Amino acid sequence: MVGANPVEAHPVVGARLLQRVLHGAKLVVADPRAVGLALHADVHLRPRPGTNVALFHGFAHVVLAEGLADEEFLRERAVGLPELTELLADYPPDRVADITGVPAADLVAAARLYGRARRPAILYGLGVTEHLHGTDGVRSLTNLAILRGAVGTDRGYGVNPLRGQNNVQGASDMGALPDFLPGYGRVSDPAARSRAEAVYLELDPVDFLDVHPDDAARYDVRDGAQVTVESRHGRACLIARVGEQTALGQVFCSFHFPASGVNRLTSDHADTVTSCPEYKVTAVRVASSS
Missing domain, CATH: 2.40.40.20 (Barwin-like endoglucanases)
Known part of the structure; x- marks a missing residue:
């Protein structure tokens, strides 16, 4: 899981992931902050902000170097492996550690967990996309899933993007629409405004x-x-x-x-x-x- 905190932003997804971990599933979390599921991770990687792409290349480097890639899948259903291999040669664990601040041993341990998983899955959030090179980050994660043959097969669960929040409809329910207050009270209704005002004096409006x-x-x-x-x-x-x-x-x-x-x-x-x-x-x- 990369750049997401589903315990807070996606509580249903977060709860199900936690259940899987408590039942023995291995979890790698890549997030600079020690929040949510990071506290339950087998390996928690804390890269410097802005170094996601190098981190993901380091993962892929280990998967290839240690023979953890799905050679049959790559041969029959993928193209561009020689070019990717040439690129990844520049991202051994020690160099990735210098770039990201993630210890090389932790990177290798995490990559082995992903590379050896029976059905690996990648989940990511806005911590991957809201960067200058966010698209490159997503592509690098996709390359990692392809290396494992975890896309379009029964051998993995691919790459799963999580939105910034769990429920856009829920945001509307809570009053995010410009003409409605929480519970769909109309802004033009004085009684609805009074109810909302009474609730907003109890909130702590600070970041x-x-x-x-x-x-x-x-x-x-x-x-x-x-x-x-x-x-x-x-x-x-x-x-x-x-x-x-x-x-x-x-x-x-x-x-x-x-x-x-x-x-x-x-x-x-x-x-x-x-x-x-x-x-x-x-x-x-x-x-x-x-």
Whole structure:
């Protein structure tokens, strides 16, 4: 599973995946944050943001080098293997470790789990696609599944994209439509507006910035304190949440509330094929607002 947190964003899928793990299925999670199913993974890889493609090439390198590819499938149903093999020669585990920050031994262990699985499956989310090279990331995952013969056969479950959230219809139910409030009360109905207003005073309309404890100490940031986050593109005011879900030197925040200004931090870069915005990575400076 790569770049997705189905425990929060896809709870039904997340629950079923957890059930499979608890019944013995092997799980590899590639995510910079230690959240959700990463806590139950056999191997948790925490690549530097923006290095997905190198990580996936490293997986494929190990699969080929250790004879874990489905030679019959590749011979009968795939093309381009010599070109891919030549490309992957530049991504041995040690070089991938230098690029991604993922220890070579962990990369090899994860690739072996995928390569030796009876019916491997890949699931990915916006942590793969919302990058400058998101399309290349998806293609690299697809190459990995093809190497294993896990596409269009009974020997695997292919590549499965997860949307950003589990249920667009549910978003409408919760009031995401411009002319309806949660429960489909019309915005033009004073009584419906009053009910919604009473519920929204109870919410905490802030976005949180997850910060590693060592970074918090370095920048004199206290848990629960207001912080200013600046990038080359803009500034946002957030509330610090100190913990070890994020790796040292990295921060994470969601963008629920427009007033926090998180979207102003991101660049105008987009995937060169799909034009999907690069929301997942940008360099920032963090300072206490107090």
